[in-house]
Amino acid sequence: MEVDSVDNSDMYFQSYEDLEIHKLMLKDSMRNNAYRKAIIDNQEDLKGKIVLDVGAGTGILSVYCAQVGAKKVYAVEASETYNIALETAKENGFQNVIEVIHKRVEDLTSADIPEKVDAIVSEWMGFYLLHEAMLDSVIVARDRFLKEDGLIFPESAAIYSSPCSIPSMFSDWDDVSGVKMQSFGKLLRSEACKKPLTELIDPENLLCEPEVVSWIDLREVTQEDLNEITFRHVAVSTKVAAYEGICLWFSCTFPFPRGPVNAEPTILSTAPEEPSTHWKQTLIVLPDSIGMEEGSPMCYDLVMKRSQENNRRYQLEVTMLDAEEVEHPEFCSCFMTKCILVKAVLEKYEQGDGDVAAE
Template sequence: MEVDDPNDLYFKSYEDLEIHKLMLKDEPRNTAYREAIFNNKADIEGKVVLDVGAGTGILSIFCAQAGAKKVYAVEASSTYRLALDIVRENMVENIVQVIHSRIEDVTTSQIPEKVDVIVSEWMGFYLLHEGMLDTVIIARDRFLKPDGLMFPESAGIYATPCSVPSVYKYWENVNGVHMESFSRLLREQAYKKPLTEKVHPDCLLSQGEVVSWLDLKEVTKEDLNEIKFSHVAVATKESTYEGICIWFTCTFPFQKGPSSVEPVILSTEPDEPETHWKQTLICLPNSLKVEVGSPICYDLVLKRSEENSRRYTLELSMLDPDEVEHPEFCSCYMTKCILANAMLEKYERGQGDGAE
């Protein structure tokens, strides 16, 4: 039986106008890119830009408006036709050249020069879903000048334990009906397949920790095959531990100097304005009560699928706090950490007392 090419299915999915409508109505997303581009106007004026996965062409048009000399807008799906219309509608067709192709198939006659800037909105759920960063890496290695800029230039994945009332608490009373049986099936499903939904900041049980930090000028495709993260989180409130919340941030270049501004950061953290990415939730099969100071230990693995390189499996393993090494200055309530912190504090005070 002939199996559809995952890449063909991926590009086909982006012919759906509803997907582009969702992205174009994402105000934090659009604002972050526009501000980042215009804040770096001096590095874009008169320069050559490559827009990878241009979609409707909005980022290409931002660059043209910021003074780019030439913008190559590469789009593999049939959405390129819409991009052509929007480019003409904004009267920048003398600057923006829409190319209907995959980056891997672009020829030197289509892009005959190295570019000064690469701009791309490649992020998927939990950052890596859809695997489009692979394409950006290929574009970087083929077309970007050694001193060129990337928008964004770095990205981070974060995680923290959380409660998940939409899967647990809500089903305790649905208009007077207890639905634990339904909730149990929902949890089993949500444990096998992560959820995408808005998480209220009050549901987070501790500070977010960096799972992975990617420098987009240096990262390789091989670096993305598997990301492993082990963590001892410490609960900052009395609540229920019901899952792991995952989000990402992207940081854009910024001009350094007397008139420099803070770098633009696009964040999908729960306490930031909602984006179409929302947050990713891995749910536990059972709810666990935690107190202030409770250690929550887990391993998280993001692994590229062997069948479809555009997809990842997310594996969560709960660990026994007694059997894992806790970080220095761990603030959990376990005796070994309390004693270790007391000894460290005593040692530091001793150093201070002996100082001349």
């Protein structure tokens, strides 16, 4: 499955000149508040320091950094939206702190940023985290301009996966105001199978505990690391339900505050059980509904692969696997005989260790 995307960098940046896109992001209070809290929590490490805002857009993150006392903020924006960032800086009285640079990060030179920066801030995340591949620009900025001990906001991210039910694609069409519309629902699914959907999913429609598809450390990750991500999930249904798709979402973790002893890092999560964000969740729709019992195994391979024709586009490929033919985890709780026996042996072994320890 392939997610539609822009054809080249010029079109990508032009797409961000649409005010409706920025309105959507600026109305996302979960997004804004996570960045604001993380920046405020780390203000002691930002006060009097140099910050680079990668893909500054309308400039809201640059202003957050200026508000906590950053000495200088380089707000880099390649689209014509840079004009809005200029006005935002002036409107908030930070035109002498925030320097807006109308360039691609990849085209920056020492003439644009003549010093190493103490921190990088960027809202680079796309649908299912990697859509649009803006993380590439953050990596370039990190390698060229960030001090060795500099901060990155956010500093890590994780992609999650769980099988799910999708009533909006299946059961909702069994009765539409007293009329069966299953044939129409089948047509919808046929279209949906060609590319992932971006929708909100009820957490009750997740069929099992999620698994981490990939964890990304922004201090270490390279562009090559992002070319292909592969993941095998041997999931076990925790309920009687219909298996109709695979749900993807992500979370981002910001730098750990160095202040109060009990301080915790800010986490921005797009999980179904969290308040909704403009990213929502990504759904990969199966062509048919599969009935699941509690304990039923669900096995699939997921590949997230960068397109060779357009490095801002990813293909999401799902291969359904036969549960009889793949290796299950040691403590697999599915109802297959081999897993029940292995689990029983392991539990007996652990209980034996406990008895020995008690003596």
